[in-house]
Amino acid sequence: MADKQPPVAPRRRVLVIGWDAADWAILNPLLDAGRMPHLARLVAAGVVGNLASLAPCLSPLLWTSVATGKTADKHGILGFVEASAEGMGTVPAQSHSRRCKALWNLLGEHGLQSCVIAWPVSDPAEAISGVYVSERLLETLVERPEQRAALPAGCVYPERLTPFVAALRLHPGELTAADLEPLLPSSAEIDVRQDPRPARLARHYARCVTVHAVATAAMAAEPWDFFAVYYEMLDRVGHDFMPYRAPLLAGVSAEDQQRYGGVVEAVYEFHDALLGRLVELAGAETTVILLSDHGFQAGARRPPYRPRAAAGVAADGADWHRPLGVLALRGPGLKCDERLYGASLLDITPTVLALFGLPVGLDMDGRVLLGAFAAAPTVTTVASWEDGPWPRQPAAAATDVEARAVAVRQLVALGYLAADAAVGSAAALTAQREALFNLATVHLHHGRPATALPLFERLCELEPYLARYEIARLHALSRLGRQAEVLAHDARLQAQGLGGANLDLLAASALAASGQEARALARLEQAAEREPDNPVVPLVTGSHHQGRGRTDLAAACYRRALALDPTQAEAHSGLAQLALDRADFESALEHALASLREVFWNPSAQYRLGRALEGLGEMPRARLAYEHALSQAPDFGQARYRLAALLEQAGDLLGAHAQRQIAFGFAPANPVTGEGRHTA
Numbered sequence: 001m002a003d004k005q006p007p008v009a010p011r012r013r014v015l016v017i018g019w020d021a022a023d024w025a026i027l028n029p030l031l032d033a034g035r036m037p038h039l040a041r042l043v044a045a046g047v048v049g050n051l052a053s054l055a056p057c058l059s060p061l062l063w064t065s066v067a068t069g070k071t072a073d074k075h076g077i078l079g080f081v082e083a084s085a086e087g088m089g090t091v092p093a094q095s096h097s098r099r100c101k102a103l104w105n106l107l108g109e110h111g112l113q114s115c116v117i118a119w120p121v122s123d124p125a126e127a128i129s130g131v132y133v134s135e136r137l138l139e140t141l142v143e144r145p146e147q148r149a150a151l152p153a154g155c156v157y158p159e160r161l162t163p164f165v166a167a168l169r170l171h172p173g174e175l176t177a178a179d180l181e182p183l184l185p186s187s188a189e190i191d192v193r194q195d196p197r198p199a200r201l202a203r204h205y206a207r208c209v210t211v212h213a214v215a216t217a218a219m220a221a222e223p224w225d226f227f228a229v230y231y232e233m234l235d236r237v238g239h240d241f242m243p244y245r246a247p248l249l250a251g252v253s254a255e256d257q258q259r260y261g262g263v264v265e266a267v268y269e270f271h272d273a274l275l276g277r278l279v280e281l282a283g284a285e286t287t288v289i290l291l292s293d294h295g296f297q298a299g300a301r302r303p304p305y306r307p308r309a310a311a312g313v314a315a316d317g318a319d320w321h322r323p324l325g326v327l328a329l330r331g332p333g334l335k336c337d338e339r340l341y342g343a344s345l346l347d348i349t350p351t352v353l354a355l356f357g358l359p360v361g362l363d364m365d366g367r368v369l370l371g372a373f374a375a376a377p378t379v380t381t382v383a384s385w386e387d388g389p390w391p392r393q394p395a396a397a398a399t400d401v402e403a404r405a406v407a408v409r410q411l412v413a414l415g416y417l418a419a420d421a422a423v424g425s426a427a428a429l430t431a432q433r434e435a436l437f438n439l440a441t442v443h444l445h446h447g448r449p450a451t452a453l454p455l456f457e458r459l460c461e462l463e464p465y466l467a468r469y470e471i472a473r474l475h476a477l478s479r480l481g482r483q484a485e486v487l488a489h490d491a492r493l494q495a496q497g498l499g500g501a502n503l504d505l506l507a508a509s510a511l512a513a514s515g516q517e518a519r520a521l522a523r524l525e526q527a528a529e530r531e532p533d534n535p536v537v538p539l540v541t542g543s544h545h546q547g548r549g550r551t552d553l554a555a556a557c558y559r560r561a562l563a564l565d566p567t568q569a570e571a572h573s574g575l576a577q578l579a580l581d582r583a584d585f586e587s588a589l590e591h592a593l594a595s596l597r598e599v600f601w602n603p604s605a606q607y608r609l610g611r612a613l614e615g616l617g618e619m620p621r622a623r624l625a626y627e628h629a630l631s632q633a634p635d636f637g638q639a640r641y642r643l644a645a646l647l648e649q650a651g652d653l654l655g656a657h658a659q660r661q662i663a664f665g666f667a668p669a670n671p672v673t674g675e676g677r678h679t680a
């Protein structure tokens, strides 16, 4: 593969910066106001887009998918915590629980040096070719500075760097009110004995500064080809302070909003300054990839406000996550000032491999982001990177039980874990169940309901009448077309008082499928009464009406969904179909594009775009849309048929034989770009 590459190359270097939970909805107004100059430069000189997140939307799973190019059923990291070895409690998810190689392992096999700083699920440190600082570094910043623990074994690799890293830690107790002032202008007026929020901000800040200090020092002092650094602060500050951001959320006092409403923006600006320093140190020839694992609800879709005193009762942390993250790339050979559509977290590892001229594993779930390259790179593949030896750093002995307990307690405080999920043998069992639930969720969302169903059934047996497990089982049954069972479970759950909008929607679709239209409509109405602000309710209702030819009602529902949440891609896609039905191709085009701007990976929206473009006589663009639909869903018969028809009309260069192959579905998935390897 190497001899096919043109002789370019001063040595390629790649810097990956992870900003947990960064969201364009917050970034864009700050960029427009000139408040993030470093990001503005990155955007102007590079390629930007949405980055599709994955389900379940939980950071440890997502960042491990970023670093491996694989979904969680393959990489094996299935939660924030796992049962401890003794089974008497939980510990943060461990790096040695990852079942496949990460980028730093792959690059090391080819003589490339990596620096990995505080990446999620990085404890204990792995012995890699380069430098590796585990996230446990941050758990050594315990409550009081004088209690500051020495860095335990297994935290830093190579060990010679341990004292150097230890000395760079900033303890929250070393901060004064004045230090926090840029983030919290009124910090000096707040009585911190009454109000714990400044101390929480100080803790997030100290952890962030510590990561940045270690990252910049390592970047300057150590050789590297690949550098990955992870900043958690935007997510943590989001959980603690997003409720105070304007517009005023019910239950938030005007005083709190006045005091804390600007914290989120200030922390974004702070991250821009950190970005500036990283990019400067890395040098202009380094490829920079900035990304987040998901977005964060910042406006009307924020969950209801819960004062801190009530926190820890229920784990609703992930309810704040939005399924679209951010992506910005800049570097030699990449496009400049362009939009990139259709990227997913899974694409980062294949893209970094392509940047280094290394082959992409065919067992990876992502693909190379070819749209980011000015000239298409030569992409090679290998069946799997997992073959061959993989010497792993043995797990460090659990000598620092306290640091791990601190980490688990913080997950509770953030709402990622229920309070009773932290300690004791019951917590260990909960962790195992949640891992199973997350695994089943991955299968369900990747088009494998038959694999997911037995897992959900086991969970419902282990913990009967837990709404989350029950509803997930019904989703799997519904996807398998087993509507009679959905209805039987619906009756059982309602009898137990477990009704809700989710159950109504599932029951409505089962009732409709079994011809009970009046009862289906009644359940849809019930869902709307229960959750009038949930955009999914009018979305599902609109699709129901559309399927029965009630186009005016369907259109009204889709518009209602968009009024509740303008980013509802499926509502735009539904409106596109309604416009196609009345041959209004202009409007269909507008809605299909609006849908794909939000979520590019949507075969039926791609198909509708193709139909609209055909109606407007734009055949080459229509053909591209059908090609996208087919690359996303290779079994999409209508798209295949329309594409073949277009090619035939055009008397395309492809011979009649190739056209027939496309029409009948025999055209192979492209092994080079990986197109066609996604499942619907």
Ligand SMILES: [Zn+2]
Pocket: 020, 021, 058, 059, 235, 293, 294
């Ligand atoms: Zn996250």
